[in-house]
Amino acid sequence: LSQVTVRPSTHKPYSAPEHFGRHLIRLEQLYAAMDRSYKNIADQCGFACNGCEDNCCLTLFYHHTHLEFFYLSKGFRALDRQRQVAIAEKAEAVCSAVRATEKNGPPLRQMCPLNIDNRCSLYAFRPMICRLHGIPSELHRPDGKTTRAPGCAPFMDRCGQLAYVPFDRTPFYRDLAGIERALRRDMPGAGKIKMTVAEMILAF
Numbered sequence: 001l002s003q004v005t006v007r008p009s010t011h012k013p014y015s016a017p018e019h020f021g022r023h024l025i026r027l028e029q030l031y032a033a034m035d036r037s038y039k040n041i042a043d044q045c046g047f048a049c050n051g052c053e054d055n056c057c058l059t060l061f062y063h064h065t066h067l068e069f070f071y072l073s074k075g076f077r078a079l080d081r082q083r084q085v086a087i088a089e090k091a092e093a094v095c096s097a098v099r100a101t102e103k104n105g106p107p108l109r110q111m112c113p114l115n116i117d118n119r120c121s122l123y124a125f126r127p128m129i130c131r132l133h134g135i136p137s138e139l140h141r142p143d144g145k146t147t148r149a150p151g152c153a154p155f156m157d158r159c160g161q162l163a164y165v166p167f168d169r170t171p172f173y174r175d176l177a178g179i180e181r182a183l184r185r186d187m188p189g190a191g192k193i194k195m196t197v198a199e200m201i202l203a204f
Helices: 020-045 066-077 081-101 128-132 153-159 170-185 197-203
Strands: 137-140 146-149
Touching (some): 020 066, 128 170, 137 170
16 A cells, blocks of 8 residues: 555545454553543542534544444444435535645634534444543653643533643553554555545545
């Protein structure tokens, strides 16, 4: 595979490797650990993400693993054909809007094409950043430095006065990278990937 950073309109879809199942099991276990950890911290803070005007689905996130590409594809292919077509049409509109503004315009806020009636159509298959976004967190970098991120605007409005409850994303990033490395060993020649959810959908 060549490096997957081209636009979906020119990217040819490809399939998960033969032994993807063993990587899928590890990914699902990791996702379950993420969800438990997130819920634990959110419960301690009394925070619930029930939808808001500053919806995180409006944020343009890039995703960097073949692993999450294939996993999202698995969920997408399980949808009925009518829902697939509707989501793909929304994805095309999002990608077109981003292409029109990315060179000179400010960062574009476009609703994720998977968000329908304020709910994620592939919630169980959503990528890591979608699972961890919202509450304050920290990341311990390989160079020894620690970066800290505040919570989303609704979190800070509702819970910003509370003391920080440590939420270390480092183990999740590290474990996801480890599974990705194992997957790439089954994908000779695979390059880097940098795609939005909308771009992924058009490449399925």
